[in-house]
Amino acid sequence: MVAYGKMSAEESREELHRVQAQYAAIQARGLSLNMARGKPAAAQLDLSTPMLTLLQAREDCFSEDGTDCRNYGVIDGIPEAKRLMAYLLDDDPENVFVFGNASLTIMHDAIARCLDFGCLGSTPWAALDGPVRFLCPVPGYDRHFAILEQFGIQMTPVPLTDSGPDMDEVEALVDADAHIKGIWCVPKYSNPSGITYTDETVRRLARMECAAEDFRIFWDNAYCVHHLYAEKERQDRVLDIGIACVEAGNPDRYLKFASTSKITFPGAGVAALAASPANLTEAKRLCNAQMIGHDKLNQLRHARFLPTAEALAAHMDAQADIIRPKFQLVQRILDEELSGLEIATWTDPRGGYFVSFDGLPGTAARTVELAKAAGVILTDAGATWPYGQDPQDANIRIAPTMPPLEELEQAMMAFCCCAKLAALEALEA
């Protein structure tokens, strides 16, 4: 294939007509496909459905320490749920605080507590003179950005490289500005690029000089066990931020989050926080006014359904068997349709839920618009950037897990056609 940018004017015009005709044919099919959000497919949810019948009778409802899970109490979670969540969070059960059904809620409320009460005796962030700022590796997760926007916290984008956030930039920024109070990190199979932080990145985050003494790393390990391949050597691993922070002499710098949303049921899973003893004590004290205890029956169901690391690994292998062919299909179609045209690059992750696609500058919004008009809904262009503003208008998040394979194939063919059309239009302009 000749690169679009190297075509003669004549070749370029012919290609535009060819792709326009292809687009018209796709539009005529009246598709109605959705690749917008990273939701599990129904077949993945089916894997966890047997969990629903695990608690049938009174005698099923007691945790291993004898707690009656039908009743109030145990604010930080039953022991077996702490063990399960500790595994996801790379931590010891005693450092785990099990919450409700969503890690986003925990992150949201953790930020609210920092704003209202400060951290371990520091000035509440909301009481500072001037705005609070957060570093946001980009491309990143739109809901992280939405939380900050809602609280009026200013977002400073920093590039996400193949090894994690650009640490030279991060170090310079946090050293110079005491109002930078935190950074979002999705350290493993990042949303959307799928990259995993290197050990060196984790160590630099742990030891960097921060002007804010209460700087916090929001470590969202949402995809901690979400490998696409069962073989250990094809799975990414990430250094534990907790250990790195202790070794660096900054033991309270991190807050870790995870949930079973994409292990069992999104919206009906279990979520947890892991943190240093001091941070944990503070969180428990402040949460005491907020709740008496979370859903322990759900904790019990989850702990019985996934009682060991081996059971969890087998369950995730079964999940991977369902979604791996979808990721492979996405790579095959992108490769067949776009390789050599020099109009796009894309990631090929070994886990997680997304593929990150970069088109020519100025084409992402147009690609998404063209796809929508052809019946294919994609994540909004710009969503992977703070305030929904991608300065290059280049990045699009592809979410392949939800549609069945046949639909995904149609959606990806349509997507590639739209990306070509947008590129040809941009080159012509």
Ligand SMILES: Cc1ncc(COP(=O)(O)O)c(C=O)c1O
């Ligand atoms: C990075 C990341 N964090 C958190 C979530 C949501 O997690 P939860 O369902 O536990 O709120 C998602 C969902 O897509 C995600 O991609």
